[in-house]
Amino acid sequence: MAVMFFGQYLVERGVVTREVLLQAIELQESVNLSVGAVAVSMGFLTETEVERINQAQRTEDLRFGDMAAKLGLLNQEQFQQVLTKQKNNHLYIGEALVKVGGLTGEELPRYLEEFKQNQAQYVTDRVVIPEGVANAQIWEVFADLTYKMLTRVARLTFHSEPARVATALPPFSTIAAMEFTGDVNGTYLFAVQDGARKRIASAILNQENVDLEEEEVLDDTVMEFVNVVCGNIAAKVAQLGSSFEIEPPELLDGNSGLSVPPDRTGILFPISLSDGEQASMAIFIK
Amino acid sequence: MRKVLIVDDSISVARQLEKMLAESGDFEVVGHGKNGMEAIKMHQSLHPDIICMDMNMPVMDGLTALRTLTALDKNVKVVMVTSLGGVGDKYTEALKLGARNVISKPFEQETVLKVLRDLCPTTA
Known part of the structure; x- marks a missing residue:
């Protein structure tokens, strides 16, 4: 639902x-x-x-x-x-x-x-956005729905760490991104390592073992996760009276990390998964 | 068996839907298009009973394709399956353009089958 x-x-x-x-x-x-x-x-x-x-x-x-x-x-x-x-x-x-x-x-x-x-x-739970960042209520929805969908769609157990303003997203093996434009503009990024990618694939494909799946399929499940999260964010943000359009998701090369472009503000939302692996949600706000 | 064309740029969504529909025994997936342009071509060549189509796709988005499909065939049965279903403007636009229903992602098998069976009852 x-x-x-x-x-x-x-x-x-x-x-x-x-x-x-x-x-x-x-x-x-x-x-x-x-x-x-x-x-x-x-x-x-x-x-x-x-x-x-x-x-x-x-x-x-x-x-x-x-x-x-x-x-x-x-x-x-x-x-x-x-x-x-x-x-x-x-x-x-x-x-x-x-x-x-x-x-x-x-x-x-x-x-x-x-x-x-x-x-x-889907009632928004409180997420603290770093002080001084405009439109905090909207970014709160971004973070909160990411956490909710991580539980409901990706079936991951995790602990969210405090959000912080950052100049770069650290290296991850898979980074899926989605551009959004409208009342707010920027890029939504979701970054995981290999273990989390497999678990997301397992949940989305509803199949226990994904070891034989091709890389393309595993990456696609992370992009689809981002698509579901951002679409639902757009719906929730519309209820708050703001709107934005989303582009199809894309995969970025994140092995060396990603710098926040100079015209944008980066907010990182680090996520500690129950098996010890790290993941992260990030927004590069234009 | 009713013929279903799936149109979504995501391989994993196509696989999810295909599995759900195969389990039902009522529907057969006849093709998978990855954008709106492919939806129009495959509709003409495969003549599906129902098209399950995403909104947010590269090359040609789902609403643009829906506009063309309903202009070409006023009886076409298109169900939008999209993460943008909860965005009121998008939902309303889809219905106005002739979508028979809109299913939001994440979707459940029960919802998908109910919508498709209501739209295209199968003869047991």
């Missing part, structure tokens, strides 16, 4: 069909307006001014309200009123499903509770 959102959970359980979910999503899309559209509906901005703000956001990385304030189009009090109205009018997917007849009002709280229990395994 992976990180999910409520509508997906209901379709997977067979409670609602994909057609009904799509109807509910379309209803949501028609009701849930953007900040700019709400500001227009309240008479604070014109559509031309919203377009001007959107244009300016393409050249400077500021949120809508901050850009509107910078251009002198919206004051702080008005912006707060817009946010409040947007929040109060927000139609959640569960409510939308009731409106389109996919669920009854009585069923909704029961399924929401079931969903909450199902996803409790």
